[in-house]
Amino acid sequence: MSTTERVGGVGTPPPVDPWAAAHTSTDFAMLRQRFRGFVFPMTAFFLSWYLLYVVLAAFAPHYMAIKIVGNVNIGLIFGLLQFVSTFAITTVYVQFASRNLDPLSSQICKRVEGGVW
Amino acid sequence: MIAALVQHAVGAPLLNGGIFVFFVLVTLVIVFRASHRTKTAADYYAAGRSFTGPQNGVAISGDYLSAASFLGIAGAIAVYGYDGFLYSIGFLVAWLVALLLVAELLRNTGKFTMGDVLSFRMRRRPVRAAAAVSTLVVSFFYLLAQMAGAGGLVALLLNVSSKAGQALVVAVVGLLMIFYVLVGGMRGTTWVQIVKATLLIIGAGMLTAWVLGSFGLNLSALLGEAAAKSSHGQAVLAPGLQYGKNTTTKLDFVSLGLALVLGTAGLPHILMRFYTVPSAKEARRTVVWAIWLIGIFYLFSLVIGYGAAALVDGGPQRIASMPGQENSAAPLLAYQLGGEVLLGFISAVAFATILAVVAGLTITASASFAHDVYANVIKRGNLDPDREVRVARITAVVIGALAVLGGIAALGQNVAFLVALAFAVAASANLPTILYSLFWKRFNTSGVLWSMYGGLISSVLLIILSPAVSGTPKSMFPSLDFAIFPLKNPALVSVPIAFALGYLATVLSKNDIADPAKYAEMEVRALTGAFAERSLESPVDIPSQPRPPLRPMPAATAYSIPFGSTGDSPAELTAKPPELTPAAPIDRVLRRRVLMATGVLVVVVVLGVSVSMTRVLAAPPQGANTTPQLGPNTAADVGPEVAIPALGGIIQVGKTPAFVAVSPNGRHAYIANGKAQVVTVVDTAVNQVTATIPIPAGPPQFLAFAPDGRTLYVSIFNDQRTIHAIDVLDTASNTVVATIPQPARPYLAAVTRDGKRIYVPNHDTASVSVIGTDTNTVIAEVKVAPNPHWVTFSHDGTRAYTANHESNVVSVIDTTTLEVLATIPVGASPHSISVHPSLPLVANVNYDGGTMSVIDTNTNKVVATIPVGQHPQDIAWAPDGRFAYVVNEGSNSVTVINARTNQVTATIPTGANPTSIAVLPNGRQAFVSNVDSGTLTVLELTG
Structure with a gap:
């Protein structure tokens, strides 16, 4: 991992603000990019998926009433899929976070708290 | 009603009361045990940050699964079929917003309240005041609805029909709740929530297994039987029965869906729970547990709802004709399946739910007043935490008393719109500001204020101008008609307004530049949790900036001078010894602050109480709106507009x-x-x-x-x-x-x-x-x-x-x-x-x-x-x-x-x-x- 320190530059006194130093480090940039790169598209996805469901339920009830198996219709399957997708996104996020975010963030955290910056 | 039903059918009604008293005693013991560990501010507000993610996840599910979620959603499914299911999906998906965007970042950057986060890099006092106003409005309206509902629900379950008896029930609920809050603080109420949520989920699981068992685990057979028993036939299996009447009701539903999905992550009493765990990772586990528990619970509700329609003698028609209407579905099913013991158990859990939820709301409101308004706006952060907790406790008593009075005044009135209002305000005033603060560097104080007050005022105003308040016989003022806004839920309009105001106010206020250093600090804190775990354990020791170990500094102010450009840096995260602060011409300033804060409280209180009082005075003694509407049960809010017999x-x-x-x-x-x-x-x-x-x-x-x-x-x-x-x-x-x-x-x-x-x-x-x-x-x-x-x-x-x-x-x-x-x-x-x-x-x-x-x-x-x-x-x-x-x-x-x-x-x-x-x-x-x-x-x- 990089220990690049851009704040202060060559020959200047020690950095006055460790937060700024941490903030401009490449590690933090990578952490933020990974976090936002996962969270923003996922939010866009589940919000549109949910709004699609709400709009269909409100404006296309006859479509939702089409039966697939026995008395189980599209609406019920669609609704249960919202549960499935919610559970799935939760699980995927937890895995993603513990694999890709937590190691990096705890590393930066330690350096900030230990006064390395 | 149920007790009456039991009386009617079997003739042994006292059991409910006995189980209720037993539950109350158990919760009192829990609260007492928690009390001797509640000493500091962190103890009182955040239970010493001692809960684990799973514990807090169970507690937060308890907060969320109010009596309305339990009784209301199962009942709505029993009577209206699929439309009840739709609500549960909105309530569940909302948690993804909390999981992905809010919970961890909020835990890392704040201490006790929403105001901590919002004011982090802004001008502290106006932002805290705005956050407190919004929190008090949301919490108080939610509280009022819960209290009025408590009277109705307990009346329903214990067969107390007289107005005086119901008022007494509300007063007892209020007293118990104040006791929980004063003695147990956040720790006590959290344990009560944990016990209650566990019992609730076990009870619902038992009902679900029982129902599925009686249909040989065949969901299709259960659905078929429910449809056969309903007068609506197959229509109960598809959306549209309740709100599918015309375009307005459909838009109203979309608006409600938006409020639910965006409002949950802005509800102050939910946000505050994220501070009871020691780290962001535990906050994440909290949400994960909450999502699984709430999701599974709503799946149970689906089976319980259709099961009640299929199995209860007399079917949905009988459920709907009960005095408690659809709220009686789950208790009726419990009685049908497990007799009086199961009925008593389910009823007592519902009662414990109300107690615990109102206690959580009261803690949130009192924390917001004491921590945001009193300690940081009035005292400018120069208040020792013991004194702050004392103020919070006094505030809790005041809020509790007001909630009791308001709840009694609102008894039997249709206060369901208050819940819709709470969600709409949370979605409009709180969430846009929280998201902007966390993710948009340029966001500044003007943006916060415009977005919060804009969202708050537009949602409240639109509700006042909606059919929920006037213009229809079901309105609060049926004889008046100033309902120029057609939707009962304002979120579809007020949420975009709040986002737009936050953006425009930020972009247009060129001089009001948010402190980039504070943004850097906030972002690093938010994503890494630096100094969040240790320091927040004992708030007095928090360094605003960590110092290189070998460079002795006079105080944490060393860093906050160059970077606190507004001179208004978040003192709650600063280890400023009180005596170092300039003792400015404080008298006049103080008086103004006190006036301002009192004004805020008075406005909120007067609004709430007068609304319910006028409602009582204006309402007929035997109106149609005697059904208790609790918690986020907005199902009844989007009712049919045209009835053709x-x-x-x-x-x-x-x-x-x-x-x-x-x-x-x-x-x-x-x-x-x-x-x-x-x-x-x-x-x-x-x-x-x-x-x-x-x-x-x-x-x-x-x-x-x-x-x-x-x-x-x-x-x-x-x-x-x-x-x-x-x-x-x-x-x-x-x-x-x-x-x-x-x-x-x-x-x-x-x-x-x-x-x-x-x-x-x-x-x-x-x-x-x-x-x-x-x-x-x-x-x-x-x-x-x-x-x-x-x-x-x-x-x-x-x-x-x-x-x-x-x-x-x-x-x-x-x-x-x-x-x-x-x-x-x-x-x-x-x-x-x-x-x-x-x-x-x-x-x-x-x-x-x-x-x-x-x-x-x-x-x-x-x-x-x-x-x-x-x-x-x-x-x-x-x-x-x-x-x-x-x-x-x-x-x-x-x-x-x-x-x-x-x-x-x-x-x-x-x-x-x-x-x-x-x-x-x-x-x-x-x-x-x-x-x-x-x-x-x-x-x-x-x-």
């Missing part, structure tokens, strides 16, 4: 059923069978005759219930005019207990609201007799125009109205002085008369004129005359006042009139010579007596 069936009730009356609790219909000299009793749950009561004195003609339903007064006369009497019939034993002789033929009598007087129109002597029910003797006689047929009372009981058949007038009697105040000309041969359930209107039908007249009781003038069928003989209002039903004896039909437009909306055929109509108090069915067919026609009023 459908024929529901025919009941054989003897030879000459001339008059039908429904008991005040809606459980029985009594029918006067003149020629047969009997009164026939129909059980409205099954629509079958269950008793036939002989009336030896003569042919019964009309029936009038006492308001408590225990006594029925039977008007008796024969065609030869040789017999005239009133029989007093005891409805518990269904026997005649007294006979009061009458001077002339008694037509339809009426009992005063206090039950102390009966007014009897004497058809042949042009007078009304006033009889005291204690002695059953005539105590006064009032002369009216000939000849009075029908008498009825205004809601306040100060006026009596008679329809005088031969003189074409309606007489208005002052019930205090017994003088005739007015004589109002109406159509030809006014036969019967009925008071509107909420508006100042009285309607009568004119037998020979073929019309219905509507009288404004403020002016005593006819304001509308509506042609109906031939020989209209009886009229009844829907309990919600939206429709009038007129029975046309000459054309064998019922005419339905829209009360708002005075237009005829439907005409329904009946049996031969329909003479009277009675509507169930829940407005779902009506019964028409067909004198020549010997039948009752059942009308399904809600379509």
